[in-house]
Amino acid sequence: MKRELLFGLFIAGLTAIAAGCARSPSAPTASGGDARVxxxxxxxxxxxxxWRVQMNADVKAAAERHRDRINVxxxxxxxxxxxxQAxxxxxxxxxxxxxIISPKESRPFVQPINDAVxxxxxxxxxxxxxxxxxxxCFIGGDNKQIGLEAGKFIKQILNGKGNVVELAGLMTSTPAQDRHSGFVEGISGSAIKVIFNADCQWKEPKAQAEMRSALSRFENIDAVYGHNDPSAHGAYLAAKQEGKGRENTIKFVGIDGLPAEGQKYVRDxxxxxTFVYPTCGPESIDTALKILDGEKVDKRIILPTRTITKETLK
Amino acid sequence: MPSFSKRGLQHSTPGKGSAAWALAGQMRGVFALLLVFILGIVFTPRNLVTGQSVFLTWQTQSDILFEYSEYGLLACGMTLVILTGGIDLAVGSVLGFIATLFALLLIGFGWGVGAAVAACILAGLAVGLVNGVLIGRFGLQPFVATLAVMVAARGAAKAISGGIKVQPGARTWYAMQEGTPRVFEWMTTRLPGVGIQPATLLFLISILVMYVVVRYSSFGRKLYAVGGNEEAARLSGINVRWTKTSAYALCTVFAALAGLISASRSSIGDPEAGFTYELDAIAAVVIGGTTLTGGQGGMGFTLVGVLTIAYINKILSLNAVQEPARLLAKGLIIVAAVLIQQKRRV
Structure with a gap:
């Protein structure tokens, strides 16, 4: 009995803590000034x-710039x-x-979004x-376009010929499928061959292990195309750990271009x-302000990618 | 594989003494491993230039051990717990927590390697004691207790890192803004003369030491006794609580060691590291032949199990087999291994 009571208190305490954490930091009451927040x-x-942590940080930073007008x-x-949905x-x-919603899936959100609108x-x-x-309004990047750009980039740096290892993201997800098909399109018409392809599920350790297999199989690898920066980074480490200095001759190319991740790897x-997959954070706040001001916005805004190389970072 | 298992069965049925039984079981596992090895030789891709087998090279063979050193360490600890009839679902999360902590201490706070390693092992021990006390002292079911710790340890990993991957320059206050901690490179570079990485060495030494402990020490005998029949063990004067607590504590320390390797291997402290690794560790133990009901099996079995999975993965990877086929193959092999076990019990 005593134990049950203690347990009950324990759970009650936990619930209280959780409730405290979940409360939004600032109560959304009007500020009393003449301008409405x-x-x-x-x-x-x-x-x-x-990438999503970065998206939140971007939204937060953009909201901070318009602190007098919006509260997120x-x-x-x-x-x-x-x-x-809730x-x-x-x-x-x-x-x-x-x-503003960055949804986990598509279909289950048709109803909630329609209800809100x-x-x-x-x-x-x-x-x-x-x-x-x-x-x-929908704001997003275009994975197929990014794959295409990456393909063209590799075609260019290899002068249209060479062997490429492709370390794919989770191939059952559309971003990975698009990054793959775009890439294939990007290198088409050249003498570039994808000699090794593995589904690394966006995971760095998996990419590292797969790259090790590719390294032991192929003497000549000219470039690695990772569907995200951790995969490309894992491939780099695998080459480095091999101890034959191949990390210096193989070109590693990734996608996402987060400041603390891909961009840093390029700088180092x-x-x-790396090709930036835009987080849409700043754009979402800009668009929100336009909508709230009664301006008309495009129903679909597709953000372009940026190529990050050592030169562009300077 | 089934034909092999049947042949093995005839050898083992008359075995009455537990030693003979264990040997027969072990032989069956070794058989399976050998079979996988032969598959590797047959289905090896060849080097396009020299035409040599890619599988039968020192590089590939040592890579297999290197790649599975984390799983190996987890399976090593898991064996102790499973021998007592328990299970530890928290090891994957603990790996992630310790990997993050190790990277944070080295990169964020600029600690020396010795202090960082000591702190990580102590942290692992502390988490293990939580498991052990919840199960040994408060009698929680191992599945439930370690499930809770699994969730909490992942939370702790994200809390200490602030939800990001710990690497030089990720935060402006980090002591290390550029480069890679030397110990990361040391752990993953082949030692001159030895030819394998310190990470691999750590795994092999751990397995060897625990093999001796489980097989020849009184602690080892207590693990079997508790797992075989807890009540009988208690009546014969074994401190069941203490034995269980120690098993979970040790298991988590091995998970912490795996965390050190994980951080070194990827040269970052990733709070997501080790996600679902506990399942691979359990699979390795089971494929080796240690039974989930406890009291039967051993560290030698686990080594065989780890190597079997490692070889299968490497062969599939070398041949660039696509993901669906890989998962199917792995599932089939686990079923086959468990079927062999069941036959042994009849």
Whole structure:
């Protein structure tokens, strides 16, 4: 009995702590001045990927610049679709003026987004499109285009001929499929061959192990195309650990170009290039302000990639 | 593989003494490993220039051990726990936590290698004691207790790193802004004269030491006794609580060692490192022939199990087999291994 009581207290304590953590940092009440402060609800599907952490940081920084005009309420759905659906509903009930969502999936969010828009709350969808939803605006990158650019880049630095190892992302996901098909298109018409291809599921240790296999199989590897920067970095380390100095002759190319990751690897000379997959953070706030000001915005905004090399970083 | 297992069965059925039984079981595992090895020789890709087998080279063979050193260490610790009839789901998260901590101490706070390693091992021991006390003292089911610690350790890894990968320059306050800690490179570079990496060496030495401990020490005998029949062990005067607590503590220390290797291998402290590794570790132990019900098996079995999975993975990888086929093959092999075990028990 005593133990059960203790356990109950323990759980109650935990719940209290969790509730305390979950409370949004600033209550969205009007500031009392003459200018109205808009409340924006921002729902991120997960913060367990560095790219999404960066997206949040970008949104936060952009919101900070317009502190006098907007207040952003951040929510993390922790990779759970029902949680994120509930967050959208909750934002509407809370009475936010605009919702920004970076959804975990597409289909399950058609209904919540449509409901919000029907109630007069504009919705901006980031990164993953939700076909069939009546959102106000979609902002995202174009993985196929990025793959294409990467392919063209490798074609150029290898002078149109050579052997490439492709370390793919999770091939059941559309970003990996697009980064693959774009790349194939980019190198088409050249004498570049993909001699080794493995599904590394975006994971650096997996990429490292696969690269080690490629290294022991092939004497001549000219370039490595990683579907993300950690994969390219893992490949670099595998070559370095091999101890034959091949990390200096092979060109490593990655995607994503986060400041603390891909861009740093390029600056340190580990990667030859990385292609920025835009986080849409700053753009989402700019677009939100336009919508709140009553301006008309495009329904689809596709952000271009940037090629990051040592030269562009200077 | 089934034909081999049947042949093995005839050898083993008359075995009454546990030593003979263990030997027969071990032989079956070795058979499977040998079979996989032969598959590797047959299905090796060849070097395009020299035409040599890519599989039968020192480089590939030592790479296999190197790549599986983390799994090997996890499986080593897991064996102790499984021998007592328990399970430890937390090892993968602990690996991630310690990898992050190790990188943070070296890169973020600029600690020396000795102090950082000591702190990491102590942290591992502390987490292991939490497991051990929850299970040994409070009688929580191992599955539940270590599940909780698994979740919490992942949280701790993200908390201390602030949710990012710890690497030089990732934060402006880090002591190290450029380069790579020397110990990371040392751990993953082949030692001159020995020809293998310190990471591999750490794995092999751990397995060897624990082989001796499990086989010949009184602690080892207690593990079997507790796993075989907990009540009987208690009645015969064995401190069951203490034995279990020690097993979980040791298991987590090995996970911490694996964390050191993980950080060195990727030269960053990734809070996501080791995700689902506990499943591979359990698979290796089971494929080796240690039973999940406890009291049967041993460290030699586990080494065989780790090598079997490692070889299979390497062969699939060398041939650039696509992911769906790889997963199917791995699943089949686990089933085959478990079927062999069941036959032994009949």
């Amino acid at each position: 808009w409340n924006i609800g921002f729902s991120q599907c997960t913060l367990s990927e560095p 309420i951040f929510q993390d759905a922790q990779d759970d679709t029902p949680t994120q 967050q959208i509903k909750q934002f509407v009930e809370q009475g936010v003026d605009l919702i 029907k109630k007069g709350v504009p919705v901006i969808v980031l990164d993953r499109d939700v076909p069939g939803a009546n959102y106000t 000379g580990l990667l030859t290039a």
